[in-house]
Amino acid sequence: MSRMWRLDQFVFGDDVPGDEVYVDGDGLELVDKSEALAVAAERGATLFAEWPPSGDPEPLACIVGKVSTPLRWEQTPPVAQELDEALWFSGACGERDYLVGNSHTFTGRLSAWCPTTEVSYSVSSSEITEMSLEARYFIKGFLHGAEPDPPMDAEGDTDDDDLEAWRQAVARFRRNGTWYGRWGTCSVCGSVVLPDRGGDRCEVHGHDTGGEQA
Numbered sequence: 001m002s003r004m005w006r007l008d009q010f011v012f013g014d015d016v017p018g019d020e021v022y023v024d025g026d027g028l029e030l031v032d033k034s035e036a037l038a039v040a041a042e043r044g045a046t047l048f049a050e051w052p053p054s055g056d057p058e059p060l061a062c063i064v065g066k067v068s069t070p071l072r073w074e075q076t077p078p079v080a081q082e083l084d085e086a087l088w089f090s091g092a093c094g095e096r097d098y099l100v101g102n103s104h105t106f107t108g109r110l111s112a113w114c115p116t117t118e119v120s121y122s123v124s125s126s127e128i129t130e131m132s133l134e135a136r137y138f139i140k141g142f143l144h145g146a147e148p149d150p151p152m153d154a155e156g157d158t159d160d161d162d163l164e165a166w167r168q169a170v171a172r173f174r175r176n177g178t179w180y181g182r183w184g185t186c187s188v189c190g191s192v193v194l195p196d197r198g199g200d201r202c203e204v205h206g207h208d209t210g211g212e213q214a
């Protein structure tokens with residue numbers, strides 16, 4: 001999952017770190033930042049970084065463009081959210097509730113709406129028993145899209161054991177729709193349990209269903 005950047009991560013002008021930057025001219029060119037700023041100023045523009053600075057000493061890729069201060073997001077008209085009645089499932093109320101989208105709480109949690117009690121809440125696919133065919137495939141697609149990426153070191157390599165653990169964990173995630181995402185160990189054998197579920201037992205030693213989810 002990637003998180004959207006905050007506006008205070010947008011750096012421009014003299015705040016762009018480093019002495020050199022990459023700018024797109026005839027292909028990507030490495031130039032002195034002061035020179036790039038001067039060229040930008042001649043065009044009534046400035047320089048801004050394409051990505052938030054990461055603390056990496058590598059020169060940043062920058063864009064020459066207009067920036068108004070105080071810095072602001074563009075303003076857009078609200079996008080209407082419509083309830084899709086095809087995405088029903090049997091809610092705890094005994095009536096039809098509806099899948100709405102991503103709950104943005106825990107990985108794999110969906111947001112749902114109960115018209116009977118007029119409450120929105122979060123739900124995991126493992127908590128849903130009866131649903132429309134459309135809801136089943138909505139969840140299937142949602143979970144594939146929400147899968148965490150495999151572990152990786154700073155060089156971009158993945159350890160074989162990590163890769164195998166990840167394969168198992170995401171396969172269970174697609175089935176159960178839960179991703180606990182914290183460390184836990186088995187209280188019997190001491191193995192580090194796969195991150196899709198909480199609790200203090202591995203699969204072999206009778207996994208319990210600990211792990212509170214919001």
Ligand SMILES: [Zn+2]
Nearest residue numbers: 091093097114
């Ligand atoms: Zn309901």
Ligand SMILES: [Zn+2]
Nearest residue numbers: 186189202205
């Ligand atoms: Zn165990």
